[in-house]
Amino acid sequence: MSENKTQYTIAVIPGDGIGKEVTPWAQQALEKAAGDAAQFTYVDFDLGAERYLRDGEILPDEDLERIKGTDAILLGAVGDPRVKAGVLERGLLLKLRFALDQYVNLRPSKLYKGVTSPLAEPGEIDFVVVREGTEGLYCGAGGAIRKGTEHEVATEVSINTAYGVERVVRYAFDLAMKRRKHVTLVHKKNVLVNAGDMWQRIVDKVGEEYPEVTHDYNHVDAATIYLVNDPSRFDVILTDNLFGDILTDEAGAVVGGVGYSASGCINAINEYPSMFEPIHGSAPDIAGQGIANPTAAILSAAMLLRHLGFDDAAARIDAAVEADIEELGSTTRSTAEVGRDILSRI
Amino acid sequence: MSENKTQYTIAVIPGDGIGKEVTPWAQQALEKAAGDAAQFTYVDFDLGAERYLRDGEILPDEDLERIKGTDAILLGAVGDPRVKAGVLERGLLLKLRFALDQYVNLRPSKLYKGVTSPLAEPGEIDFVVVREGTEGLYCGAGGAIRKGTEHEVATEVSINTAYGVERVVRYAFDLAMKRRKHVTLVHKKNVLVNAGDMWQRIVDKVGEEYPEVTHDYNHVDAATIYLVNDPSRFDVILTDNLFGDILTDEAGAVVGGVGYSASGCINAINEYPSMFEPIHGSAPDIAGQGIANPTAAILSAAMLLRHLGFDDAAARIDAAVEADIEELGSTTRSTAEVGRDILSRI
Numbered sequence: 001m002s003e004n005k006t007q008y009t010i011a012v013i014p015g016d017g018i019g020k021e022v023t024p025w026a027q028q029a030l031e032k033a034a035g036d037a038a039q040f041t042y043v044d045f046d047l048g049a050e051r052y053l054r055d056g057e058i059l060p061d062e063d064l065e066r067i068k069g070t071d072a073i074l075l076g077a078v079g080d081p082r083v084k085a086g087v088l089e090r091g092l093l094l095k096l097r098f099a100l101d102q103y104v105n106l107r108p109s110k111l112y113k114g115v116t117s118p119l120a121e122p123g124e125i126d127f128v129v130v131r132e133g134t135e136g137l138y139c140g141a142g143g144a145i146r147k148g149t150e151h152e153v154a155t156e157v158s159i160n161t162a163y164g165v166e167r168v169v170r171y172a173f174d175l176a177m178k179r180r181k182h183v184t185l186v187h188k189k190n191v192l193v194n195a196g197d198m199w200q201r202i203v204d205k206v207g208e209e210y211p212e213v214t215h216d217y218n219h220v221d222a223a224t225i226y227l228v229n230d231p232s233r234f235d236v237i238l239t240d241n242l243f244g245d246i247l248t249d250e251a252g253a254v255v256g257g258v259g260y261s262a263s264g265c266i267n268a269i270n271e272y273p274s275m276f277e278p279i280h281g282s283a284p285d286i287a288g289q290g291i292a293n294p295t296a297a298i299l300s301a302a303m304l305l306r307h308l309g310f311d312d313a314a315a316r317i318d319a320a321v322e323a324d325i326e327e328l329g330s331t332t333r334s335t336a337e338v339g340r341d342i343l344s345r346i
Numbered sequence: 347m348s349e350n351k352t353q354y355t356i357a358v359i360p361g362d363g364i365g366k367e368v369t370p371w372a373q374q375a376l377e378k379a380a381g382d383a384a385q386f387t388y389v390d391f392d393l394g395a396e397r398y399l400r401d402g403e404i405l406p407d408e409d410l411e412r413i414k415g416t417d418a419i420l421l422g423a424v425g426d427p428r429v430k431a432g433v434l435e436r437g438l439l440l441k442l443r444f445a446l447d448q449y450v451n452l453r454p455s456k457l458y459k460g461v462t463s464p465l466a467e468p469g470e471i472d473f474v475v476v477r478e479g480t481e482g483l484y485c486g487a488g489g490a491i492r493k494g495t496e497h498e499v500a501t502e503v504s505i506n507t508a509y510g511v512e513r514v515v516r517y518a519f520d521l522a523m524k525r526r527k528h529v530t531l532v533h534k535k536n537v538l539v540n541a542g543d544m545w546q547r548i549v550d551k552v553g554e555e556y557p558e559v560t561h562d563y564n565h566v567d568a569a570t571i572y573l574v575n576d577p578s579r580f581d582v583i584l585t586d587n588l589f590g591d592i593l594t595d596e597a598g599a600v601v602g603g604v605g606y607s608a609s610g611c612i613n614a615i616n617e618y619p620s621m622f623e624p625i626h627g628s629a630p631d632i633a634g635q636g637i638a639n640p641t642a643a644i645l646s647a648a649m650l651l652r653h654l655g656f657d658d659a660a661a662r663i664d665a666a667v668e669a670d671i672e673e674l675g676s677t678t679r680s681t682a683e684v685g686r687d688i689l690s691r692i
């Protein structure tokens with residue numbers, strides 16, 4: 001952000017399950033890393049399964065308006081087994097991503113020293129997935145007829161626009177310029193010929209403006225193979241909403257678990273606040289036990305700081321996390337232990 | 347198949363790239379394994395990039411009719427860099443799957459002794475993906491408006507019917523009864539709520555008829571993680587066309603390479619011939635060098651034999667492949683060497 005302000009309002013949405021357990025640590029890391037460089041005022045939002053089950057509300061307009069007035073959002077996780085699949089995900093998480101036009105879903109994958117990857121010979125893994133965040137199959141443009149009968153037909157529609165694709169493609173090339181200057185478009189253009197062809201044409205066109213950046217293409221099925229047997233080939237992976245969802249979870253697995261993977265849902269023109277969250281879900285199976293790893297949430301606080309322009313503060317969190325993982329990554333620790341260990345290094 | 351005939355006509359479609367190099371070995375394995383139990387007449391079809399580039403034909407009606415008259419199809423691979431992505435895939439491979447109503451795309455994944463998995467501790471891997479083959483995003487129901495302009499909109503439509511889903515769900519539960527009696531539905535029902543909800547309802551309903559079979563559900567993103575860090579949890583994975591495409595390539599990678607993965611595109615009511623093919627593609631990067639591994643193609647011949655009711659002959663191929671991999675899997679061999687080594691054991 002270009003403004004030189006030092007006062008920021010942060011919306012905090014812990015959400016469901018382990019989201020509630022890890023978010024406070026992200027908040028503390030933010031606070032400590034920023035030090036005197038910035039003052040954060042936190043606005044807590046009671047959104048998620050509890051609120052929905054209590055009074056039927058998912059994301060009231062009023063809350064959305066207040067969130068729009070903040071500078072950034074820290075989110076935990078959304079989803080609860082007591083609520084039908086999709087209700088909270090679409091009504092809260094995706095609604096925020098869409099309403100705040102967070103068209104870049106940024107998901108770095110890095111194999112930290114001290115983490116045991118499930119891969120035998122992982123090599124160096126350090127890539128970023130730039131996932132489109134406001135289009136594709138996530139639009140909610142589908143329906144069903146004759147529901148519950150043997151003649152039921154259910155559709156899901158992927159909507160892709162040149163406008164929506166071009167802006168995220170540009171973001172990916174800009175990002176590549178700051179990295180190893182390589183973009184890999186991932187799609188399934190041999191089957192999804194309409195959307196795939198448009199993505200490829202726009203990548204080719206934008207790519208011409210970045211002569212220093214090389215770009216290639218992988219079908220999504222082939223990309224899942226490369227993530228397992230040759231992940232170091234990737235620098236910036238550029239892909240659509242659904243493929244990005246799938247590839248980043250697989251990527252999380254190859255770098256030793258989604259517990260280390262943070263993400264930013266970014267409105268890159270700062271028209272609305274951007275949102276930072278671990279890529280893991282609410283993990284109902286381990287919620288409430290105090291054993292969730294807060295590292296990804298803490299790393300998302302670093303992404304938030306970097307987004308607001310506090311690169312040094314962000315780097316302090318990243319360094320603390322790296323040091324923590326290198327020294328203690330293989331030990332079994334509670335949420336609070338990991339949180340305290342990382343905080344003590346910031 | 348219930349008929350007790352011994353004369354079969356097999357359509358052979360080597361297709362493109364390494365498809366042409368591996369298919370002859372599949373044919374020889376078929377021949378040798380069947381011995382006197384069956385007589386196969388082969389009908390070769392010149393379909394693929396060469397034909398298309400020569401005379402513009404992809405799959406003429408006449409050829410399709412002749413293929414319909416055969417008992418089964420051996421296919422190599424389809425796709426060529428000289429032809430725009432999608433043309434051959436949709437015009438030939440997917441057209442066959444759809445026209446022959448091959449609604450079960452069966453893809454076993456097994457970690458053979460002697461194969462080095464890229465996973466550090468793979469455990470026992472032995473599952474089958476039952477991928478729906480005639481619906482979903484593969485229907486070709488999409489389009490584009492204002493193509494090439496900044497106002498372009500491209501859509502892809504996933505069409506799912508209760509009819510199409512129920513028949514493949516039943517197949518999966520029947521298959522589970524012959525295996526470890528567990529079905530995992532993979533979808534993304536928290537986002538693709540229309541299709542996902544229908545799949546889940548049909549699985550729940552059909553599941554009631556199979557009290558011995560347990561079933562659970564994974565989001566596709568979570569499934570990509572389990573394939574890497576806990577693949578032995580799976581027995582039968584049941585999923586849609588696109589997710590099946592993605593998961594089976596990832597599965598191929600975790601079992602040491604798609605070079606060992608065969609598949610069957612099955613019309614389970616035998617209204618039309620079923621088709622057997624390696625899951626790998628035409629691999630233009632290594633085509634023409636005589637180094638493609640014919641194992642997957644040979645295993646697809648075993649699937650063909652099993653489909654026609656020749657279980658013993660199929661088992662002979664499987665055993666030969668297993669023995670070959672265990673003894674020589676880690677050596678570097680040409681296509682012909684692997685082919686000969688496996689044939690010598692049948």
Ligand SMILES: CC(C)[C@H](C(=O)O)[C@@H](O)C(=O)O
Binds near residue numbers: 090094281537
């Ligand atoms: C919870 C779900 C809707 C979400 C998604 O699919 O985007 C999650 O998997 C993610 O990756 O952030």
Ligand SMILES: CC(C)[C@H](C(=O)O)[C@@H](O)C(=O)O
Binds near residue numbers: 190425436440
């Ligand atoms: C070539 C392509 C159309 C095909 C598919 O997507 O089904 C292939 O990837 C496969 O898995 O058989």
